[in-house]
Amino acid sequence: MRRALILCAVLICSLLGGLSAHAVQPDEVLQDPALEHRARELSAELRCMVCQNQSIDESDADLARDLRVLVRERLVAGDSDTQVLDYVVSRYGEFVLLKPRLSLRNAFLWGAPLVLLLLGGGFMAYAIRTKRRDEVPALTKDESKALETILRRDD
Amino acid sequence: MVETGHFALILAFSLALVQSVVPLFGARTGNERLMAVGGPVTVTGFALTALAFAALTMAYVQSDFSVLNVWENSHSLKPMLFKITGTWGNHEGSMLLWVLILTFFGALVAVFGGNLPATLRANVLAVQGWIGAAFLLFILTTSNPFTRLAPAPIEGRDLNPILQDIGLAVHPPLLYLGYVGFSVCFSFAVAALIEGRIDAAWARWVRPWTLAAWVFLTGGIAMGSYWAYYELGWGGFWFWDPVENASFMPWLAGTALLHSAIVMEKRSALKIWTLLLAILTFSFSLLGTFLVRSGVLTSVHAFATDPSRGVFILGILMLFIGGSLALFALRAGNLAAGGIFQPISREGALVLNNLFLTTAAATVLIGTLYPLVIEALSGDKISVGAPFFNLTFGSLMVPLLALVPFGPLLAWKRGDIHAAAQRLMAAFAVALLAVLSTLLFIDGATVLAALGIGLGVWMILGALTDIVLKSGLGAASGKVMLSRLRGLPRSVYGTALAHMGLGLSVLGIVGVVSFETENILTMRPGQTVELSGHTLRFDGLHPVQGPNFTEDQGRFELLDDDQKVIAEIVSSKRFYPARQMPTTEAGIKTMGLSQLYVSLGDETADGGVVVRLWWKPLVILIWFGGLVMMAAGAISLSDRRLRVGAPSRRAKPLAGKVSQSQS
Numbered sequence: 001m002r003r004a005l006i007l008c009a010v011l012i013c014s015l016l017g018g019l020s021a022h023a024v025q026p027d028e029v030l031q032d033p034a035l036e037h038r039a040r041e042l043s044a045e046l047r048c049m050v051c052q053n054q055s056i057d058e059s060d061a062d063l064a065r066d067l068r069v070l071v072r073e074r075l076v077a078g079d080s081d082t083q084v085l086d087y088v089v090s091r092y093g094e095f096v097l098l099k100p101r102l103s104l105r106n107a108f109l110w111g112a113p114l115v116l117l118l119l120g121g122g123f124m125a126y127a128i129r130t131k132r133r134d135e136v137p138a139l140t141k142d143e144s145k146a147l148e149t150i151l152r153r154d155d
Numbered sequence: 156m157v158e159t160g161h162f163a164l165i166l167a168f169s170l171a172l173v174q175s176v177v178p179l180f181g182a183r184t185g186n187e188r189l190m191a192v193g194g195p196v197t198v199t200g201f202a203l204t205a206l207a208f209a210a211l212t213m214a215y216v217q218s219d220f221s222v223l224n225v226w227e228n229s230h231s232l233k234p235m236l237f238k239i240t241g242t243w244g245n246h247e248g249s250m251l252l253w254v255l256i257l258t259f260f261g262a263l264v265a266v267f268g269g270n271l272p273a274t275l276r277a278n279v280l281a282v283q284g285w286i287g288a289a290f291l292l293f294i295l296t297t298s299n300p301f302t303r304l305a306p307a308p309i310e311g312r313d314l315n316p317i318l319q320d321i322g323l324a325v326h327p328p329l330l331y332l333g334y335v336g337f338s339v340c341f342s343f344a345v346a347a348l349i350e351g352r353i354d355a356a357w358a359r360w361v362r363p364w365t366l367a368a369w370v371f372l373t374g375g376i377a378m379g380s381y382w383a384y385y386e387l388g389w390g391g392f393w394f395w396d397p398v399e400n401a402s403f404m405p406w407l408a409g410t411a412l413l414h415s416a417i418v419m420e421k422r423s424a425l426k427i428w429t430l431l432l433a434i435l436t437f438s439f440s441l442l443g444t445f446l447v448r449s450g451v452l453t454s455v456h457a458f459a460t461d462p463s464r465g466v467f468i469l470g471i472l473m474l475f476i477g478g479s480l481a482l483f484a485l486r487a488g489n490l491a492a493g494g495i496f497q498p499i500s501r502e503g504a505l506v507l508n509n510l511f512l513t514t515a516a517a518t519v520l521i522g523t524l525y526p527l528v529i530e531a532l533s534g535d536k537i538s539v540g541a542p543f544f545n546l547t548f549g550s551l552m553v554p555l556l557a558l559v560p561f562g563p564l565l566a567w568k569r570g571d572i573h574a575a576a577q578r579l580m581a582a583f584a585v586a587l588l589a590v591l592s593t594l595l596f597i598d599g600a601t602v603l604a605a606l607g608i609g610l611g612v613w614m615i616l617g618a619l620t621d622i623v624l625k626s627g628l629g630a631a632s633g634k635v636m637l638s639r640l641r642g643l644p645r646s647v648y649g650t651a652l653a654h655m656g657l658g659l660s661v662l663g664i665v666g667v668v669s670f671e672t673e674n675i676l677t678m679r680p681g682q683t684v685e686l687s688g689h690t691l692r693f694d695g696l697h698p699v700q701g702p703n704f705t706e707d708q709g710r711f712e713l714l715d716d717d718q719k720v721i722a723e724i725v726s727s728k729r730f731y732p733a734r735q736m737p738t739t740e741a742g743i744k745t746m747g748l749s750q751l752y753v754s755l756g757d758e759t760a761d762g763g764v765v766v767r768l769w770w771k772p773l774v775i776l777i778w779f780g781g782l783v784m785m786a787a788g789a790i791s792l793s794d795r796r797l798r799v800g801a802p803s804r805r806a807k808p809l810a811g812k813v814s815q816s817q818s
Binding site for chain 2: 023024025029044045052093095096097098099100105106108109112113116117120121124128
């Protein structure tokens with residue numbers, strides 16, 4: 001929400017919440033750097049449920065902290081990345097994922113870029129082709145000879 | 156003064172109605188006197204809107220809390236700069252700025268459009284008048300900044316502290332100059348559709364307007380990004396926030412428009428497509444305004460609870476987008492299509508650019524609106540955030556960016572891709588070298604990061620190759636080269652510089668995304684910490700009293716190898732009593748192209764304070780690239796043929812002629 005404010009400096013002034021700016025706290029950080037790295041990557045994909053478009057990695061809300069701790073607990077317990085995400089989704093619903101899953105409902109979302117690119121490319125190739133076919137055909141040998149004589153006559 | 160402003164605004168609305176109807180009628184009936192009404196009415200409308208804006212600014216400067224808007228957003232102790240910028244730091248004032256800029260652009264067309272065909276000029280001004288009238292009515296009926304408050308409170312509620320920053324002085328005006336600048340292109344497009352033909356004057360006029368709007372929008376976005384970076388306290392530079400996307404979509408469409416306008420101007424091809432893009436670009440601006448103002452982004456339900464403003468803008472949106480697209484569908488078929496070209500040609504390259512940019516804009520649009528649509532249809536809530544956009548937008552951009560250097564090297568009509576590739580060999584070799592040395596010499600570099608660095612280098616050198624080749628390096632003497640360089644049209648330099656700027660931004664983004672380091676820790680006074688080879692000593696927290704806030708300044712000393720202090724970094728936490736709001740002010744030390752970023756967190760019970768440190772390599776390049784792109788646009792805008800804009804150019808220096816035909 002803070003960022004929305006800044007970026008469109010204009011409107012959201014009234015919606016503002018509190019602003020102590022810290023996401024991950026020192027006491028949350030895991031000892032194992034590899035696990036911590038995975039925790040950070042996962043956190044960036046999970047939405048802070050009470051914020052507007054912030055991941056739990058960026059948010060300072062209490063709920064975001066709870067989720068960060070939860071993710072780390074699961075990782076320490078030996079879950080894979082997918083298992084952690086599945087677990088969080090089972091508790092909070094798909095709303096928590098910042099990258100929606102590939103499902104029938106989200107097919108349009110995921111498919112649109114590729115489909116548009118292919119359709120657009122196809123249309124453009126077609127347009128260029130038909131245009132070239134309309135191009136005036138080149139002169140035949142006889143015609144160019146005739147043209148040359150006419151041009152010479154002018155001199 | 157306040158009532159004068161209000162009255163001026165109502166007058167401006169009435170004039171906008173005249174501007175909407177009279178010149179249009181004149182153009183249809185061939186009545187020159189009616190057409191001539193457009194100019195003076197437009198200029199007067201601008202003057203009146205400026206008067207209204209000045210009146211509101213005055214109320215802010217004088218802290219006149221009998222004005223509701225001033226009371227809600229200002230404070231008598233606020234520094235003067237923020238009193239002035241506070242004028243547009245709220246919904247009502249910013250809408251007034253929006254309309255001020257709109258009428259300003261209309262006035263520019265009126266003043267400098269003397270060499271336009273009279274009917275085209277009249278129609279363009281009329282369309283500008285429609286937009287102006289719609290938004291003036293919106294302000295007057297739903298968002299009046301001049302509403303009085305009685306009795307007047309003794310003190311104001313202050314401007315949101317986050318907005319009390321120099322960024323507010325720069326970012327919104329630039330952004331609006333860009334957003335609204337595209338309205339001129341839109342008006343030209345709709346005017347052409349009304350007339351049913353696209354003449355040469357149309358083609359010549361659209362490109363400079365697009366370029367000017369694009370320069371401002373680029374600046375506005377870059378500035379907003381830097382503002383968010385230093386103000387939010389955790390050093391992110393782009394968040395794929397819907398509000399950001401609202402400004403990014405017009406930029407993508409506008410960039411596509413910029414490129415297709417080149418084809419139209421030089422080769423009179425892609426006319427219909429350019430016209431459609433002009434409509435789409437401004438439609439994206441309007442859509443952005445709707446998304447941001449209506450509250451629909453928070454939730455569909457928030458929109459439904461207070462719909463008056465949202466519904467009004469939605470009405471404007473549907474009227475203008477729907478109307479212009481319907482007009483397009485009706486008339487586009489009658490417009491003459493343009494020149495013929497091979498797929499491998501400069502035109503073909505620009506078409507490919509348009510394909511990728513418009514697909515990217517559509518992707519951002521769909522991603523931004525999808526959660527709203529799903530919620531409205533099924534009630535389910537889903538989120539579409541940064542990870543989605545990074546993946547889809549990134550996959551679309553990488554091939555486009557990699558192909559950029561080829562474009563300017565291809566000839567018009569029929570290009571030779573092999574020749575272009577050969578000419579780019581040197582640039583490619585150096586880029587490859589950059590990839591390899593990144594992998595070899597930088598710790599923890601992934602293949603992806605190295606390729607990203609290579610991509611940036613490739614774009615910069617590729618752009619440079621174009622200029623070097625045009626100078627005739629190797630084949631010509633130094634003197635000839637210099638004179639050729641001097642003879643190159645400025646638009647050629649503009650192109651090369653803009654592509655270089657893009658390459659610089661790519662380098663910056665890859666640098667900071669891939670090689671950033673971070674440390675989160677609790678520090679006590681006197682303690683030192685090391686991050687990526689830089690040693691920082693924490694000096695402690697010092698309370699300081701500001702004009703309308705109190706702050707705790709955390710002072711850090713940057714030490715060299717001999718423990719000598721080489722710089723001081725101050726990072727602070729502020730508290731604004733009027734709004735009871737805390738903010739953080741990051742401490743930033745720039746070293747070369749990189750920055751050390753220090754942000755303070757909460758104090759701990761045992762006398763320490765949570766500190767977050769980042770080393771952000773090459774981060775400066777992200778925004779420097781944006782500045783370079785702006786400069787490139789300005790240089791291109793100063794090109795002779797845009798400045799002159801006259802249909803007949805008789806005397807032309809030979810060098811200019813040669814290079815013009817090359818470009």
